[in-house]
Amino acid sequence: MRERREAAEQIRARTARERTDYSSQLEAVQQQCRDNSAQLDEAHTTFVQIERELQAHQQRAAQAEEEYNSHRAELDQRQRGRMEHLRQGSEISRALERQQAERDALDERTVAMRGEEDTATTERDQALQAAGEAESALAETRQQLSTCQQQRATALAERDHTEKDLRDLSTQRDAAQRAAEANQARLQVLEKVRAGYQGYQSGVRTLMLESPHAALFRGVLGDLIEVETAYARAVEVALGEALQALIADSDSGLLKGIAHLRERSGRVGILSLEAPPRTLGPVLDPDPMPGLRGPLLDYVRPEASITPLIIGLLHNTFLVEDLQTALALTRRYPDAYVRCVTPDGDAVDLFGLASGGQSQAEDSGVLGRGREIRTLRSLVAHQKARYAAIGPRLAVLADQLGVLTQRLEDLATENETWRTKEREQIHQHQRACADAERLAARLAQLHGESTSLAKRCQALDQSIAEQAEHLRHNEAESTRLSEESSALEEDLKQSETRRRERREALGTLQVEHARTAEIVQGLERDATRLKNIDENLQNNIERLAAEGVEAERQQAECSARSTALAEELKGLHQGRETLAAEQDQRRQHWAAANTQNRELQENISHLQRQLNEQRERRTSLEVRISEMQLQTQHIRERVQEEYQCDVAAMGPLDEALDEETTQQRIDQLRQSLHRLGSVHLGVLEEHQEQKERYDFLRQQRDDLVIAAEDLKKTLSLIDRTARRMFLQSFEQIRETFKETFVRFFPGGEADLRLEENIDALEAQIDIIARPRGKRLQNIALLSGGERALT
Incomplete structure (x- = not known):
């Protein structure tokens, strides 16, 4: 509060100084406004006079400009006509040169095409002959391949039959061994039983x-x-x-x-x-x-x-x-x-x-x-x-299976050799046929070009004669236009001299007009600026007066509140210490209450069960007492009717009660009551609060479970989408890799494979490559150059 009071005094002093400065500045600004107004009136008079002279010179300059533009347009028209004729003459000359050069090139092309036709005819005949030879060799190779495949199929069927027999015999042998072992064990048990009587x-x-x-x-x-x-x-x-x-x-x-x-x-x-x-x-x-x-x-x-x-x-x-x-x-x-x-x-x-x-x-x-x-x-x-x-038979079948397996490997190698040879011969036949077709197409194309060249030569001869006639006519017209342009140039020079003189005079007036307009605009800007300064100074003076009043009011308030706040601060310090101690006590009480709450819940359940048992027992006792009272009353009435004897008048029985047993029973009941204790009425309210807290936490738990399920579903969807996109991309890359490998290694094979029995997103990718003439193998087994190209 003391700081606020000192700040208010500083604000009052600063406000007084600023009001004095702003008053001095306001007087100076008002004097500048009066001087600027006189200068602005004088500048407006000069600006109006210069503007009248400028309009007269602009009219004369416009007339000279119009005359100059007329002569200039006519001269430009003549010049454009002349240049058009010159351009046409140049184009006709270039066209004549191009056509003549084209005519010479066509003659050379005709001679070259005749030689190319002879060469293409010879190459086509050779390609047809090579295609026939390749087709014959291919038919022979396919016959050998078919024979090899039949032999392999026969050997494969024999091996499968032998493997089946081998499996059957192995199964029979294993079954016989298991049966013999089981029966032997049974026999041993029985003999042991008999030997032991x-x-x-x-x-x-x-x-x-x-x-x-x-x-x-x-x-x-x-x-x-x-x-x-x-x-x-x-x-x-x-x-x-x-x-x-x-x-x-x-x-x-x-x-x-x-x-x-x-x-x-x-x-x-x-x-x-x-x-x-x-x-x-x-x-x-x-x-x-x-x-x-x-x-x-x-x-x-x-x-x-x-x-x-x-x-x-x-x-x-x-x-x-x-x-x-x-x-x-x-x-x-x-x-x-x-x-x-x-x-x-x-x-x-x-x-x-x-x-x-x-x-x-x-x-x-x-x-x-x-x-x-x-x-x-x-x-x-x-x-x-x-x-x-069965043992010797299994050995014989195993030997037969080994022989057949070796035979199949030999046939597979031979089959692969014939397949490689077949692919090479197919490629040779395809290349020969393609070359023959290409050369036949090329011959047809050359024949068509020869016909086109003959027609083009005839058209060029006719066009060259026409272009020569056009060139002579264009040169005569260009000479006439050149003479007319010379006369128009003299008239244009005179018009240009008059236009230049009037433009110079107009330019002088425009400069003066612009200078005067700038002076006027500067004075207007100064007037506006001084007016704004005047308004700002007035506003600042009023603001400072209001700040001074507010500072005096705040100073008075601060003085009044300073004393009150000192007392209040002292009380707050004492209250803070009390609250801190109470907070610690509340925390301890809260921890003890939580522990006591759990114990109370268990005690409530136990007491509730005992209370229910005691209530049931009390009910049964009350019923039993009622029955005994009715029976007693009935007995008394019967005794009174049958024996005329009043049982109540006879007094109590002479037999004394067993005091020890009765006292033990009383002690047991007192201990039971002591164990039950007094009923805490606030337990139900605490139980309700804990139940509400439990319901809230359970709702939060259910929300978290639902969110977790949604997250699992989202992760599953992302996993399926990623796996699908990966497999699609993998198949595309796999096909592209196969095609590219065949272009680098004609006759070879390649493939990309994912690791089996493993998730596609975590499996390794194996690169399998087989250049022509080699077995299918992993990329790590290729040579350095083959591995680099792969």
Whole structure:
């Protein structure tokens, strides 16, 4: 404020000084205006007098100018006529010279054309002869090329057939190898299972694998017999658990095995070879009947040592077609102990018990395992033999394929040689035909030119005679016009002298007139300038007076406000410090509020769930209390009606409440209430603010997602457009490169290729070139000169 007050005082002083200066300048300017007005009146009088004299001299000068122009126009007309005749004479002379020169050139051209016709006729005959020879050589080359292509096609078909056979055999060999390996693995697993006696009773594994008495046993009965696949199920049903019985060489072995199992745990059936065969009744020889195939023993092939044992086990056991036949057989011989089985495993035992149905483990029995092992051994041997037999055939086919491949390469080289020769001969034939056609056209052209030259010579002779007559007439007319021009030149000189004198006088007056006009204009400009200066000075004086008044007012205001501002400034300094402290406190409060807001949202959710649970519980309790009150009232009424007893008058029950349980319940409820705490009413408002903030941020996020999608679409469009434009330009450059390469290397080939399986915008460009007589190869393999031209 002090600075503004000092500035107002400076403005007042400056305004007073400038008003004094502007007043002095205003008086001087007004005196100059009066002097300039007197000079301007005098200059106007002189200017009017000079302007009258100038108009009189201009009229006389115009008359002299008109006379001079008339003589000049007539002389110019004569001169133009004379010059026109001279020009025409010159043109006629030049035309005569050109026509004469052209006539001489036509004679020379006629002689030269006759010699050129003879030369062209000779060259045409030679070109026709060369074209015929090239055509004959081309036909022979094409015949050789066709033969080579047929041989190549035959060799290619043989190679394709051999490759197909080779692939088929390779596939068969691989399939045989895979099948043999799979079957071998299966066989090894089965043999391991059998060697480990897996699937047998625990007693079998204990005796055969863990006991010192394994040598006393020959093995399991199921492993010592062979049965055809079709009857394996029938034998398994007939023998039953005996299939898993061990075969002991003697009774001592039997006893030792049982004793060992008694010590170790486990059970097993053991058959001793020393035991005499036992049978139930005599051997039955039934009469033939439909469905009876015969004794089951006929379909079993046991080892020689256990044959008596098998005979006893399968005593009077017959194989029949179906269960009906089995029942009929047992009914026919009711006194005999007969057992019948079907191939499917249905059976009627010695005591008439019939069994049948389908078992899910038919192929996993002892006989099935052995049968599968034998089958797999045979199959593996067959597959290995097949694999070994395919190897030599593959070697033979590979040798044949190598021979055919070499043959194809030789034929390809030969085919390329014949193609190159064919292209060269085609070019030779085309060049010869083109030369013959060109020479024939040239002969026709020369003949036409000769005829034209003869007609032109005749026309030139006639034109030369006419031009000579025109030249003589033009020279006579030019002489007449020259004489008339001399007389007109004398008259023109006199007119020009008069015009020059009047122009000089007019020029003197014009100079004086211009000088006077300049003086007048200068005085008018000075008057205008002085007037503007006067107005500016008046305006400046008025402006300075207003500035002085405004400066005095501002000085008074500044003095009044200076004191008030000092007090206000002091208060503002104190308020700024308070606001700064409050701002820091608000920031800390805002950070804590954000953290508390997140915690409150989680607490609100938790409390809301608990509140809902408590409300549901309270509702259920209120309903229950109402029901209990109704029941109590109903009971009281019934007691009153039936027993005339007032329950309320009897007082409370004598039984005391369980105070410990009740107190625990009260403590639990108090803890629950304490955990719930008081409900913060401002949470909902804070939640609403946070929700609005969240909705705003989500809207911004959605806008950004949409913008990102639009940007992706734009980038995709730019990428597709760039790729399309690049491919179009690449194809155009590729075709141009091919054409240009052929012009530099006749008979050669070239190409531009993009790197495969890579985006077109990022792929490398390979330059492939093949000059005539070379194979198609990369540009890096060419010589330095070829690479530079490419």
